[in-house]
Amino acid sequence: MSLARAARLLTLLFCCANAAAASLEASVLSATGTPVEDAAVVMEPVSGTYPKRQRTVTIEQRDREFIPYVTIVQTGTLVDFPNRDAFKHHIYSFSPAKVFEIKLYADKPGQPVLFDKPGEVALGCNIHDWMEAYILVVNSAYFAKTDKDGKAVIHDVPAGAYRLRVWHPRQRAQAALRDVAVAAGPAPTRLNLVADVAARASKPKPAETGHY
Numbered sequence: 412m413s414l415a416r417a418a419r420l421l422t423l424l425f426c427c428a429n430a431a432a433a434s435l436e437a438s439v440l441s442a443t444g445t446p447v448e449d450a451a452v453v454m455e456p457v458s459g460t461y462p463k464r465q466r467t468v469t470i471e472q473r474d475r476e477f478i479p480y481v482t483i484v485q486t487g488t489l490v491d492f493p494n495r496d497a498f499k500h501h502i503y504s505f506s507p508a509k510v511f512e513i514k515l516y517a518d519k520p521g522q523p524v525l526f527d528k529p530g531e532v533a534l535g536c537n538i539h540d541w542m543e544a545y546i547l548v549v550n551s552a553y554f555a556k557t558d559k560d561g562k563a564v565i566h567d568v569p570a571g572a573y574r575l576r577v578w579h580p581r582q583r584a585q586a587a588l589r590d591v592a593v594a595a596g597p598a599p600t601r602l603n604l605v606a607d608v609a610a611r612a613s614k615p616k617p618a619e620t621g622h623y
């Protein structure tokens with residue numbers, strides 16, 4: 412094969428691989444039009460499968476809080492829970508999708524935790540009552556979390572038909588699934604979504620003593 416022909420073939424491959432890729436930009440607002448932060452937007456293909464992405468994800472314990480507050484992972488993901496504070500945490504979940512605890516620990520726990528069942532996982536800490544965070548475990552590889560402007564962008568999705576779901580840890584009701592067709596091309600498919608979310612309860616956080 413000549414170099415010119417090889418180059419043309421490469422260009423063709425690049426063009427068509429790109430053409431099949433699409434993206435979705437969702438804007439999640441409350442019923443009164445306020446942007447909703449920390450909402451999960453998840454796309455499930457109507458037919459076909461999705462890739463399994465092997466990833467390890469980190470949820471820190473820092474300044475006696477979980478960071479981030481919401482994490483979305485695909486089933487089969489390992490999550491590390493490094494403790495960045497100078498004292499111990501003791502974290503747990505009683506959620507059916509993953510029951511576990513990491514007893515009083517400093518630094519990085521020896522083993523990451525495997526999340527292998529889809530569902531919602533609420534995290535807490537035995538030492539610090541106000542600490543809370545959530546993990547949404549999904550089978551799909553196509554998801555994103557809204558930022559403080561209520562925007563979530565899902566990149567590199569094969570063009571096609573999807574069922575779209577919005578989830579938030581403080582949602583008042585489960586939102587209905589929505590059918591969406593995502594078209595190939597450089598411009599994202601844009602969508603406005605509504606989520607009814609309660610305000611975050613303020614839990615007293617005492618001043619730090621240096622010991623806990």
Ligand SMILES: [Cu+2]
Nearest residue numbers: 500536538539
């Ligand atoms: Cu703690």
